[in-house]
Amino acid sequence: MIKVGILGATGYAGQQLVWILRNHPQSEIVFISSHSYANTQYSDIYNNYNGLLKDVCINMEEAENKLSLIDILFIALPHGKSFDIVKKALQQGVKVVDLGADYRLKSPEVYKEWYGLEHEYKEVLEEACYGLVELNREDIKNASLVANPGCYPTASALSLYPLLKHGFINPDSIIIDAKSGVTGAGRNANISNLFTECNDSVKAYGIASHRHTPEIEQMLSSACKEDIxxxxxxxxxxxxxxxxxxxxxxxNTKISTDELKDIYKSFYKDEYFVKIIESLPETKWVRGSNLCHINLKVDGRTNRVIVVAAIDNLIKGAAGQAVQNMNLMFNLKETTGLEFISMAI
Amino acid sequence: MIKVGILGATGYAGQQLVWILRNHPQSEIVFISSHSYANTQYSDIYNNYNGLLKDVCINMEEAENKLSLIDILFIALPHGKSFDIVKKALQQGVKVVDLGADYRLKSPEVYKEWYGLEHEYKEVLEEACYGLVELNREDIKNASLVANPGCYPTASALSLYPLLKHGFINPDSIIIDAKSGVTGAGRNANISNLFTECNDSVKAYGIASHRHTPEIEQMLSSACKEDIxxxxxxxxxxxxxxxxxxxxxxxNTKISTDELKDIYKSFYKDEYFVKIIESLPETKWVRGSNLCHINLKVDGRTNRVIVVAAIDNLIKGAAGQAVQNMNLMFNLKETTGLEFISMAI
Amino acid sequence: MIKVGILGATGYAGQQLVWILRNHPQSEIVFISSHSYANTQYSDIYNNYNGLLKDVCINMEEAENKLSLIDILFIALPHGKSFDIVKKALQQGVKVVDLGADYRLKSPEVYKEWYGLEHEYKEVLEEACYGLVELNREDIKNASLVANPGCYPTASALSLYPLLKHGFINPDSIIIDAKSGVTGAGRNANISNLFTECNDSVKAYGIASHRHTPEIEQMLSSACKEDIxxxxxxxxxxxxxxxxxxxxxxxNTKISTDELKDIYKSFYKDEYFVKIIESLPETKWVRGSNLCHINLKVDGRTNRVIVVAAIDNLIKGAAGQAVQNMNLMFNLKETTGLEFISMAI
Amino acid sequence: MIKVGILGATGYAGQQLVWILRNHPQSEIVFISSHSYANTQYSDIYNNYNGLLKDVCINMEEAENKLSLIDILFIALPHGKSFDIVKKALQQGVKVVDLGADYRLKSPEVYKEWYGLEHEYKEVLEEACYGLVELNREDIKNASLVANPGCYPTASALSLYPLLKHGFINPDSIIIDAKSGVTGAGRNANISNLFTECNDSVKAYGIASHRHTPEIEQMLSSACKEDIxxxxxxxxxxxxxxxxxxxxxxxNTKISTDELKDIYKSFYKDEYFVKIIESLPETKWVRGSNLCHINLKVDGRTNRVIVVAAIDNLIKGAAGQAVQNMNLMFNLKETTGLEFISMAI
Incomplete structure (x- = not known):
């Protein structure tokens, strides 16, 4: 059994990790840690575990003291909060999957520019492995530190990578218009995320300034070997x-919808979690699963391709992909513990 | 492996049966049947199965021809539609769990009064077993035909049974005010269930006339041995x-909240699926699970007790309980294939 | 023109007051005050006013200094926060409508018991008038201080008052099961009111302990002249x-649904805002209006009556009723500025 | 008083027309017509009118017989259903505002291509006036037949027109990614619009094939005098x-966000209903109003501009704009009866 520790277990990504790992047939949760709820029984915060989970949240310090008991540490903290613990974990030979943003960008300058703080553990950036499994599988297998991709970058990169890899599109022409559920804003008490403020409304945010932008660009640039x-x-x-x-x-080529769809099907033919579907993706069909649904259409009138992808931001966009990474890092079957699907409604 | 057939597999209860049984370690789905979608691939209706399930819906006639291939038939059809097939199944030694209302009421007169049609298979009503597992476990084990309880009756009976069993309340004083999600209305195209008509609003319906009323009364009457x-x-x-x-x-007695809660805990102490919790039940904590959360409070000012229960209407209130019944009927561990919990958010 | 001041204008009841009074043909908003948003332009908080309202929120101290400029002060603050300003306003001859709970209960002991703090302006409780217009109209006309009813008490009292007035029901038998939208929880940043925590779930709260209980009891007791x-x-x-x-x-009498409905129609026959309707009330039909929809049914089986009422908690349950009170206090037509109806969807 | 008739009054756009016109100070509703609900009292369908509106829906034939009683006919029917009645109305000197799509496209060939049927009243297409008031005001004033714009074209054209008019953007580079509420799908009983199917999910539809595409292109082409x-x-x-x-x-020029915003402010400086705002548009701020909120950002990294606009699809995108057109056609102040704003929450 793989011994697991979870930091930030009461946030939305963290609670999803607990949910998945509790049922993972080859892992065992050694500790769950929470800054806000230290010393609180987990099932008092998440009542879905009532009578089923006895664990009490520990704090960061206690977590550090338990590093020797685990094989892998999952971190679901805000960016900038885990430089220390990652260093300590790696030094003790504990593998790390960080669901935060600290190790995704290769360049500490770009990190500073978009996240507004100095990176405090630059020396590890080179070896940190970007954990978008379908596009980076081999590297992940040997990684000690995996930077789990952001939710938007996961959906975006899976959508566009095959096009760039094959050189079918103009890299300067890419526009990604993404729509997210409110868990993406985290479990933070602020007025703009109240039910009453979000219900029955839609808005854009972070236009031309969202922090996932350089992450998407870095990943897609690697597909076409030029800066996007x-x-x-x-x-x-x-x-x-x-x-x-x-x-x-x-x-930048003449190609039909069907031809392009075949290329996608071929590109993802061995992937369990990426499905090229016939209908247009809806988030409900992947909600509660680690799946990514993709469809596309070529518009002959404008000679553009429109690719639509749907994922569950907390699973394939966070905790599910993190466990998918763990499976690779420990040489398990990639789908272990991740074969659950959406309840549809 | 238990061989299973499902009638009405594209309705909401039916699709939940497919979802559960597909992952049940000791059952195998032999056929799924649908009146509206015969000859359609199931994953074309429910895209969550895209690439994961190849089954094509068959029609009722084909289902009848396949009865010899199965051990148990689940029926998720509107009431009055399955008299024939139930008879045929039972005659061939196929066990039946009917998620509809046809075999829940012992009296064909009461059935006619509330459902407005003549019961066409009265002779089986005596042996039909009411499948509310926690309150009727032993009978179910030997049943050939189980009438799976309605969603409201499940939550209501689990809430009130211990009180009546112990004689703590006046049987004439019971009021059940229940709130349901919209899946309870089924997957039928009518204007009153459109998103735009239901969203951001709440209403009562079926006041003093809902068909689950006699079912609740029948079950609770059995607890106190008088007509309620x-x-x-x-x-x-x-x-x-x-x-x-x-x-x-x-x-009708002086008792504190804590004392009463202890009685409930004791009553349900061996039940995996019924949890007496400390906070007030919220449907989200049981959504997607076969669990029932219950809490209660004694109001000393009025000498009333208020019991609140939460279930997922499609699982503990339908498909989950149906599989729980199957587990009993086939001598499996009762929780087999039913240990999944809510994703919380 | 009636000169108006509003305290707590950025809360949900407060913003609804601004919305109504801005269009009221015989009132003029002199100031709007907000603790959290003092010195902020109102339309920067509520963008629906963008380009249409130039007002800047003032703080409580500035509001006090402007009392001489107004005829009436609306207060939409948490309980216990307005003892001082109410006293000052009344002393200066400014009429007051308090949307909070401080002047609703006649007994300071009951206030202390349910609200947990000492009432600091007891001497005014006697003259404070409970502003449930349809049941207390004449007193309101001459009041200087109106305690605007709570949202639940408004719906509850309008539902049950005729029954008690006519002596048709047993006063000890009353149960009110109410369902509210999330604006009822106010515009406060706490995790339990996040979109993600409330969405797709329902729960009870404050069982046998909600502060509106004694208010409802006080109002209904006045209908039957005995303590309920x-x-x-x-x-x-x-x-x-x-x-x-x-x-x-x-x-406590034999009466049919139709007979009872006629009694309600007669009781409310001169009321513009209370409609006895034929279908079952849904909150959407009154959302955005000052209307109250009521329907009822007698259950001959149990000899109970079930009355259902729907209101908009922020309008008939708060700001609309407050303006209705103002209209009476200033001898205007009661419906002035309040004839808008729901947009339905 | 302007005498008004409404066809299709029970659909979502139609009911919004009734809602607005009932309060319009210079119009009087002479008849409301509904195919599905002929002979039904309107307030039995839309309970928000309970006790406030006595009108009974008439059918199309009766409506035709009453053309002589009205000054203007509003049509809110599916496309292809009103060729006859429009002809009759115009012949009798009744002005027409059609909220459907039949008179929006100047070319009957393009109409046939996108709507799949032959236009049966081509001869009027030349004189039909496209009723996007802010961009076509003068023509509307003298029009007998106004084609009320689609909801998406309204938001899209208001967003992009100034850019094209000033020649700031490459006309071939335009991408419009729009998000709509479910009322956009109409009040039709189909499964895909059930609450349970839409709730908690998002999807794209009509990619590269939605019928509003040529309408947007036609309008924007007029801004830059080339085919887009x-x-x-x-x-x-x-x-x-x-x-x-x-x-x-x-x-196609170097310009800052602020400069461009100033150009928009200047372009729309005399418009009551179009607001260039400082925050990012959210649909809730315009819900229930005839307003359009716009903001924009220049992305220096990609040299693209992103313009975001929010409207209420049933008001500025349908009934509100229709009444705005009526006001112009009858020489009333343009904002008459349309100054209501969103309730915000």
Whole structure:
């Protein structure tokens, strides 16, 4: 059994980790840690575990003291909060999957520019592995530190990577218009995320400034071996979970919808979690699963391709992908503990 | 492996059966049948199965021809539609769990009064077993035909049974005010269930006339060995799943909240699926699970007890309980394939 | 023109006051005050006023200094925060409508028991007038201080008053099961009111302990001239606005649904805002209006009557009723500025 | 008083017309007509009118017979259903505002291509006036037949017109990614619009094939005097009302966000209903109003501009704009009866 520790277990990504790992047939949760709820029984915060889980949250200091008991540490903290513990974990030979943003960007300058703080553990950035499994599988297998991708970058990169890899689109023409459920804003008490403020309304946010932009660009640049700059616009939709990414790009070749779909099917033919579907993706079909649904259409009138992808932001966009990474890092079957699907409604 | 057939597999209860049974370690789905979608691939209706389930819906006639291939038939059809097939199944030694209302009421007269049609298979009513597992476990084990309880009756009976069994309340004083998600209305195209008509609103319906009333009365009467008449009022809440039953009754003894809660804990002490919790039940904590959360409070000012129960109407209130019944009927561990819990958010 | 000041204008009841009074043909808003947003332009908080309202929020101290400029002060603050300003306003001859709870209960002891603090302006309680217009109209006309009813008490009292007035029900048998939208929880940043926590779920809260209980009891006791104790259970429903009160009581006479409905129609025959309707009330039909929809049913089986009422908690349950009170206090036509209706969807 | 008739009064746009016109100080509703609900009292369908509106729906034939009694006919029917009645109305000197799509496109060929049927009243297309008031005001004043714009085209054209008029963007670079509430799908009983199917999910639909595409292109082409082909992708969001259009285009000049915003402010400086706001548009701020909120941002990294606009699809996107057109056609102040604003929450 893989011994697991979880930091930030009461946030939305963290609670999803607990949910998945509790049922993972080859892992065992050694501790769960929470800054806000230290010393509180987990099932008092998340009543779905009532009578089923006895664990009490510990604090960061206690977590540090228990590093020797675990094989892997999952971190679901805000960026900038885990430089120390990551260092300590790695030094003790504990593998790390960080669901935060600290190890995703290769360049500490770009990190500083978009996140507004100095990176305090630059020396590890080179070896940190970007954990978008379908696009980076081999590297992950040997990684000690995996930077788990952001939710938007996961949907965006899976959507556009095949096009760039094959050189079918103009890299300068990419626009990603994404829609997210409110869990994406985290479990923080602020007025703008109240039910009453979000319900029955939709808005854009972070236009031309969202922190996932350089992460998407870095990943997609690796596909075509040139630096990409693109537009990414996130929106907040009145639903709990889900990301829908609608991606636009100019085709530089004449190709039909069917031909392109075949290329996607071929590209993802061995992937369990990526499905090229016939209908248009809806977040409900992947909600509660580690799946990514993709469909696309070529518009002959404008010679653009529109690719639409749907994921559950907390699973394939966070905790599910993190466990998928763990499976690879420990040489398990990649789908272990991740084969659950959406309840549909 | 238990061989299973499902009738009405594209309705909401039916699709939940498919969802559960697909992962049940000791069952195998032999056929799924649908009146509206015969000859359609199931994953074309429920895209959550895209690439994961190849089954094609068959029609009722084909289902009848396949009865010899199965051990148990689950029926999720409107009432009055399954008299024939139940008879045929039982005659061939196929066990039946009917999620509809046809075999719940012992009296064909009461059935006719509330459902407005003549019962066409009265002779089986005596042996049909009411499948509310926690309150009727032993009978179910040997049953060939189980009438799976309605969603409201499940929450209501689990809430009030211990009180009546112990004689703590006046049987004439019971009021059940229940709130349901919109899946309770089924997957039928009618204007009153459109998103735009239900969203951001709440209403009562079926006041003093809902068909679950005699079913609740029959079950609770069995607890106290006298005929109970009660008020039951269902409400429609803008959410997909869940039932919250708020139950009121006059205490005929002096007892504290804590004492009564201990009695409930004792009553349900061996039950995996019924949890007496400390906080007030919320449907989200049981959504997507077969659990029932219950809490109660004694109001010393009025000498009433208020019991609140929450279930997922499609699982503990339908498909989950149906599988719980199957587990009993086939001598499996009762929780087999049913240990999944809510994702919380 | 009636000169108006508003305290607490950025809370949900307060913003609804601004919305109504801005269009009231015979009132003029002199100042709007906000503790949290002093010195902020109102339209920067509520963007619906963008380009249409230039007012800047002032603080409480500035508001006090402007009392001489107004005829009436509306207060939409938490309880216990306005003893001082009410005294000052009354001393300067400014009429007051308090949307909070401080002047609703006649007994300072009951106030202390339920609100947990000493009343600091007891001497005014005698003359404070309970502003449930349809049941207390004449007193309001001459009042200087009106205690605007709570949202639940408004729906509950309008539902049950005629029954008690006519002596049709047993006063000890009353149960009120109410469902509210999330605006009822106010515009406060706490985790339990996040979109993600409320969405797709329903719960009860404050069972046998909600502060509106004694207020309802006081109002209904006045109808039958005896002290009533009752059960009141509020629930939180995932919608922004609306209260649905489902009220149960034992009839002490034999009467049909139609007869009773006629009595209600007669009781409310001159009321513009109370409609006895033929269908079952849904909050959407009154959302955004000052209307109260009521329907009822006699259950011959249990000899109980079930009365259902729907209001918009922020309008008839708060700001609309407050303006209705103002209209009376200033001898205007009662419906002035309040004839808008729900947009339905 | 302007005498008004309404066809299709029970659909969502139709009911919004009734809502607005009932309060319009200079209009009088002579008849309301409904195919599905002929001979039904309107307030039995829309209970918000209970006790306030006595009108009974008439059928199309009766409506034709009453043309002589009205000055203007509003039509809110599906496309292709009103060729006859429009002809008759115009012949009798009755002005017409058609909220459907039949008179929006100048070319009957394009109409046939996108709507799949032959236009049966081509001869009037030339004189039909496209009723996007802010961009076509003078023509509307003298029109007999106004084609009221679609909801998406209204938001899209208001967003992009100034850019094209000033020649700031490359006309080939336009992408419009729009999000709509479910009222946009109309009041039709189909399964895909059930609460349970839409709730907590988002999807794209009609990619590269939505019928509003040529309408947007026609309007924007008129701004820059060249034929525009663009991408338009609508999405369905779980909310009742509202459209958010996120529009992307490549700048062909160097200009800052502030400079461009000033140009928009100047372009719309005399418009009551179009507000260039400082925050990012959210549909809730315009829900229930005839307003359009716009903001924009220049992305220096990609040299694109992103313009975001929010409207209420049933008001500025349908009934409100229709009444705005009526006001112009009858020489009333343009804002008459349309100054109501959103209730915000």
């Amino acid at each position: 700059t693109l537009n990414f616009t996130p929106h907040l939709v009145p639903m709990n979970r889900g990301i829908l990414a609608t991606c636009y790009a100019k085709l | 008449t009660l008020n039951f009022t269902p409400h429609l809440v803008p959410m997909n799943r869940g039932i919250l039953a708020t139950c009121y009754a006059k205490l | 104790t009752l059960n009141f259970t509020p629930h939180l429903v995932p919608m922004n606005r609306g209260i649905l009160a489902t009220c149960y009581a034992k009839l | 082909t663009l991408n338009f992708t609508p999405h369905l969001v779980p909310m009742n009302r509202g459209i958010l259009a996120t529009c992307y285009a490549k700048l």
